Amino acid sequence: MAIEPVKIYAVWLREIKRFLNSKSRMVGSLAMPLLFLVALGGGFSSFLPAGSVPGGVSYSTYLLPGIVAMTILFTSIFSGVSIIWDREFGFLKEMLAAPTGRENIVFGRTLGGATTAIIQGLMILVIGLVITGAPLPSPLHMAGAFVFMSFLSCFLVAVGIAIASTLQEVETFQLVMNLIVMPLFFLSNALIPIEKMPGILKGVTTLNPITYAVDGLRDLMIGQGTLGLPLDFAVCLVGFIVALAVATYLFSKTAI
Amino acid sequence: MDAIVVDRLEKRFNGFTAVDKISFSVKKGELFGFLGPNGAGKSTTIYMLTTLLSPTSGSAKVNGFDVGTQADDVRKSIGIVFQDPTVDTRLSAYDNLDIHGMLYGMDGPSRKARIREVMELIELSDWQDKMVKTFSGGMRRRLEIARGLMHTPNILFLDEPTLGLDPQTRRHIWSYIEKLKRQGITIMLTTHYLEEADFLCDRVAIVDHGAIKVLDTPKRLKGMIGGNVVRVSSSEPQKLAEVVKRKGFADKPRMDETVVSFDVKDGGKALPKILEAAIGAGIEVESIELRVPSLEDVFIHYTGSSIRSEKGAGDMMMAMRRSRGY
Numbered sequence: 001m002a003i004e005p006v007k008i009y010a011v012w013l014r015e016i017k018r019f020l021n022s023k024s025r026m027v028g029s030l031a032m033p034l035l036f037l038v039a040l041g042g043g044f045s046s047f048l049p050a051g052s053v054p055g056g057v058s059y060s061t062y063l064l065p066g067i068v069a070m071t072i073l074f075t076s077i078f079s080g081v082s083i084i085w086d087r088e089f090g091f092l093k094e095m096l097a098a099p100t101g102r103e104n105i106v107f108g109r110t111l112g113g114a115t116t117a118i119i120q121g122l123m124i125l126v127i128g129l130v131i132t133g134a135p136l137p138s139p140l141h142m143a144g145a146f147v148f149m150s151f152l153s154c155f156l157v158a159v160g161i162a163i164a165s166t167l168q169e170v171e172t173f174q175l176v177m178n179l180i181v182m183p184l185f186f187l188s189n190a191l192i193p194i195e196k197m198p199g200i201l202k203g204v205t206t207l208n209p210i211t212y213a214v215d216g217l218r219d220l221m222i223g224q225g226t227l228g229l230p231l232d233f234a235v236c237l238v239g240f241i242v243a244l245a246v247a248t249y250l251f252s253k254t255a256i
Numbered sequence: 257m258d259a260i261v262v263d264r265l266e267k268r269f270n271g272f273t274a275v276d277k278i279s280f281s282v283k284k285g286e287l288f289g290f291l292g293p294n295g296a297g298k299s300t301t302i303y304m305l306t307t308l309l310s311p312t313s314g315s316a317k318v319n320g321f322d323v324g325t326q327a328d329d330v331r332k333s334i335g336i337v338f339q340d341p342t343v344d345t346r347l348s349a350y351d352n353l354d355i356h357g358m359l360y361g362m363d364g365p366s367r368k369a370r371i372r373e374v375m376e377l378i379e380l381s382d383w384q385d386k387m388v389k390t391f392s393g394g395m396r397r398r399l400e401i402a403r404g405l406m407h408t409p410n411i412l413f414l415d416e417p418t419l420g421l422d423p424q425t426r427r428h429i430w431s432y433i434e435k436l437k438r439q440g441i442t443i444m445l446t447t448h449y450l451e452e453a454d455f456l457c458d459r460v461a462i463v464d465h466g467a468i469k470v471l472d473t474p475k476r477l478k479g480m481i482g483g484n485v486v487r488v489s490s491s492e493p494q495k496l497a498e499v500v501k502r503k504g505f506a507d508k509p510r511m512d513e514t515v516v517s518f519d520v521k522d523g524g525k526a527l528p529k530i531l532e533a534a535i536g537a538g539i540e541v542e543s544i545e546l547r548v549p550s551l552e553d554v555f556i557h558y559t560g561s562s563i564r565s566e567k568g569a570g571d572m573m574m575a576m577r578r579s580r581g582y
Contacts (some may be wrong), residue, residue: 021347090341
């Protein structure tokens with residue numbers, strides 16, 4: 001295994017260029033989180049009795065970190081899984097034939113996908129702060145949230161790459177959406193405080209790494225974490241390392 | 257030293273032998289062709305020579321490097337144009353080449369200079385900042401060739417370089433390949449177009465069922481078959497073949513649906529005799545044709561079937577459907 005930064009950069013650059021070349025897709029991917037924020041956030045803010053969410057904040061404000069995490073969850077996993085499209089449209093061969101180890105392709109791809117996901121996450125964060133009128137976090141807290149988002153997105157892109165390396169059919173997309181992305185989102189604390197969940201749901205939610213990412217972001221953005229920042233961060237970090245290792249292993253095993 | 261040396265190279269997939277212990281070598285500066293129907297093992301051979309697939313047994317040296325143990329050295333020294341498109345359509349032509357250059361370890365200034373060179377070569381300089389999705393099939397193929405040449409390889413592999421292109425565009429691509437050949441680069445191409453192999457290649461290997469049936473210059477291959485070929489289309493080709501064979505006019509008739517082809521020394525003399533024999537046996541002759549042998553005759557001679565009767569078209573349709581994302 002030889003790390004070649006230039007080649008990682010080449011793969012990263014391709015992701016960024018593709019991202020910049022498809023602005024309509026970016027707008028499309030921001031639409032859903034904003035809809036959630038406006039419709040769910042706005043709706044439940046007036047519907048739920050005061051004190052339904054911890055800390056006495058409005059439901060919209062409470063929801064915002066969850067929606068930022070959701071944006072990152074969706075874009076990161078699909079960015080990783082889109083290696084399937086590269087296989088379908090041929091560009092994967094170009095990368096596999098290049099004189100570089102496959103780990104560099106995985107790293108470049110992970111960083112590239114994460115970069116685009118973080119950009120979209122930050123956009124939602126900024127728009128969300130404006131919409132919800134939540135108080136602006138301090139620069140230090142923002143930096144912390146950024147670090148969180150970085151590890152979370154790298155973690156999830158790697159998950160996507162691992163899935164794409166195992167299931168190589170285009171039909172996988174629907175499968176990933178229904179069996180992985182949606183459960184990860186809905187079975188987390190993104191929409192509902194974990195303390196208010198019934199027993200079984202609470203148990204499942206506690207096992208979901210997204211829960212810790214949301215909790216960490218909530219802690220840093222609006223000061224309403226309940227699981228503790230060190231634990232939140234540890235889950236994201238461990239998830240990232242394990243997913244990257246698995247993705248690298250599985251991707252290096254794939255045939256052309 | 258030869259550019260490519262292949263020694264008893266074999267590839268099996270779950271008991272199916274795709275490439276059956278083939279051996280050949282390609283000289284430096286040569287344009288070497290692999291001619292055969294789809295499924296003959298051409299692409300599999302290319303994949304092994306470009307280190308994308310590991311052989312079941314045997315060995316191959318490309319530019320003096322072993323494909324098994326020195327994969328990175330092989331990769332740096334070769335350019336590949338795959339059968340299916342592999343350019344990124346959501347990037348500009350320039351970015352496709354630039355990123356390729358980075359992946360092959362070229363520095364910034366040399367990438368810039370080389371992009372100008374290769375874009376000029378394929379006459380797409382005016383298009384370099386355009387998104388590849390706006391390119392026609394022929395332009396994309398040219399861009400693939402430019403990308404294959406980007407890192408100045410010693411050997412260029414072209415896997416079916418004109419597959420699915422219209423005849424005019426095909427001619428165009430041929431002229432680029434000829435231009436490259438004049439520059440001295442070694443080229444190995446695969447094709448199932450007989451005219452392509454005949455027109456471009458210094459030497460041609462006819463492959464079928466994973467094995468090389470015969471290997472020589474197109475001229476010598478055609479020379480191996482008598483002086484002329486007489487092709488007769490009739491209602492009873494089988495019977496005609498037997499009659500002509502019995503009379504001793506030609507000894508190895510070849511059948512292809514309703515057409516029988518005979519290799520004869522002197523076509524002018526043989527033609528009336530064959531026609532006479534046919535009429536004598538009461539066979540209705542629809543048409544009769546006299547010609548010098550083409551590579552197709554050679555192909556039929558060595559493989560026993562016409563390259564056109566293979567199920568190539570179906571595979572291509574499948575590939576097209578695939579590439580459209582159905």
